[in-house]
Amino acid sequence: MQKAMLYDISLFVTALAIALGSAALLVDNLTFLKALFIYWLFSSLYYSLRVFYKNGSTNIEYGISYDLSLVLFAGPLGLFIFETIYRFTIYFYRKLTKTADPSEFTDTFYNIGSFVMTNSLAFYLFRLLYDSFQSIPFGFWILVFLLACITSYLSGTFMVIVFLIIGELKSSKEAFDFIFKRVSFLDFGKVAISNGLLYLFLKDGKWELLIIVFLLNYVVSRSFYEKSQNIQTKLERDKFEQMAYTDFLTGVHNRTFMDKKMAELSESGEKMGIVVTDIDKFKGINDTYNHAVGDRVIQHFAATLKSFLDEDDYLFRSGGEEFTLCLRNRNFEETVALVHKIQNAIESSSVNTEYNGESISIHYTASFGLYYYRVNEYISMEKAYILADELMFDSKQLGKNRVSYINGLANKEEVLV
Template identity: 60%
Template sequence: MKKARLYDFSLFLAALALAIHTARITVNYDIYLKALLVYWLFSSLYYHLRIVNKRGNTSFEYVISYSISIGIFTGPLGLFIFEVFYRFTVYFTKKWTKTADPNEFLDTFYNIGSHVLGNSIAFYLFTYFYSRFHGYPFGFWIVMLFLVAISSLLTTSFLGMSFLISGDLKNLREAIKFISKTRSPIDIATLTLTNGLLLLFLLEEKWEPLICLFILNYLVSVSLVSKAQNIQNKLERDQFEQMAYTDFLTGLSNRAYMDKKIVELNQSGECIAIVVADIDKFKRINDNYNHAVGDRVIQHFAETLKSYLDEEDFLFRSGGEEFTIFLRKRNYEQSLAFVEGIHRGIENTSVNVEFHSKIINLSYTASYGLYYFKINDHVSMEKGYVFADHLLLQSKNLGRNRLSVKNGQLQT
């Protein structure tokens, strides 16, 4: 940690030395103060649109940066003053809102140093290349694209080196991979276009379009962040819903999701077969072997059942070793043939399990209850499930490893 902090301060001191060595701001002080005020105001305003990422024990933030345009316009000293004002505004805002990290104060010096050094290089390169490309079509934009790419690479490299020193990156290969993936081509293009336009407005002292560009950028950024947040919230809701409705041993839908589907299907009025299946003598499997073997048998049974289903069917783990199937878009004869096929398949298969450090081949059977009916006011999905469960119990009482069925449509 001490090495990492020494590195952070070395960047800040190098930036300070560069600013002092420059010893002047390259534009009139009145113009500089206007630019400083506008850039400080909007950069501080934009900060709440930042994206926070975490690497190891260290958090780092991405926020749209306008440092390269003000750095090229005012030189290293002007850029250093801007970064000090802006970064300490962020620091005190975080302290006030109680969102500051424990090392926030020290991180502020790193942020100042890395951005001043990276964008000061852009200032010197702009001075060298702009006159040489000025006469070419889109020469200004070619130079800006090059400078944004270089400054982004430098600031990202500073960050990668900091992670490498702190141990959040294990080796140089990880650091190179991190640097190469941090900025996308779209990020580079966005920074080029935005900072290029801002620099042109600064050079021509067009303050109104400059402020309008900042406002437009802010509104677009707010809209994009809002949409991204909505998408993220939906993904998280979907993930939580999936977790709430998933049985983690088998990956199948659980009893809660079955209850939800029962309510939905009650409105369909369709003909449906409810099948309740249960592994025979499952307690004996657990007692004779262990629960790990029992879990593997459950998983194998679930995988086998799933392999028979069509897309329209539903399969749930409705109890410990009990599974429920909703067979749809089949008549009674098709549903019966389907379950008979599963019955024969389970009888003729076995599962490899590990027991006492050996792989053994274990056979098992299951019992089934099938109730076929038309969903209506007289027989709901809830009642159909109860009837299928009673048929399963009948199969168990008759000796297990069998199928009991009833066609509810034949009832009078």
């Protein structure tokens, strides 16, 4: 950590030397103070819209910077004054809001040093190359775009040195990707256009247009930020909902989701087959082997059931080794045929797993109960589920590995023996 602190301070001292060694402010004091206040105000407002992401233990800030336009207008000394005031404003804000990192103080010196150094280089390159680019169509904008790229790549290089010092860089490819791939050319374009316009308006003293550019950037960024936050909130909500409704062992819907979905389907009035199925002699599998092997059998059972279902069908783990299926968009004969097909597939398959360090193959069967009816025509969906469960129990009583079913539309019971 001491090496990182020395590195941060060395960048700051170098930036200070560059600022003091450059010419004085390129504009009069009153004009600079006016520009300084506007840049400080909008940069501080924009701070809340910046994105932070972690690289190891390091928080990295990502967002548009207006430094390039200010250094071209006021010179390195003017930029150093702005960066010092702005970065310590952020430092005290984060301390007051208790969001500061442990290394926040030295990070402040790093930010001042790195931003002043990179943009000071851009300042001298601009002065060196400006006349040459004037003969090229859109030469000014091409030059500003190139300077935006250079400052970004140099800033990335400074960060890579930090990662090397604290030991969080794993490979040269990771360093290369961080320097050259973390920012897109669209981002460079946004930085170049914003800073180019700001510089031109500063140079011509068009303060109203300068403020309009800042406001436009802020409004657009605020809009995208809120949309991204809404999307992120929805993704997190969907993720938590999925976790709440998913059985952790098999990945299929759990009993909670089954109750919710059945309540929804109970209003549909559609024809449907409710199937309850249970692994035969499952306790014997657990007793012979162990629960890990039993879990593997349940996972295989769930995957087999799921492989036969269409997009509109539903599969739930309703408890232990018991599963419930809602088979939709089929007539009675098709539904019965499908359940038989599933039964035969389970009977003819096996589970390959390990027990006591050896590979074993387990064969198992399942019993099924099917109740086919029109939802809520005569009985509720909850009652249909109970009837399917009773039919599954009938299959167990008849010797297991069987399908028992009732066609509720025909008011006729049939049992396959």
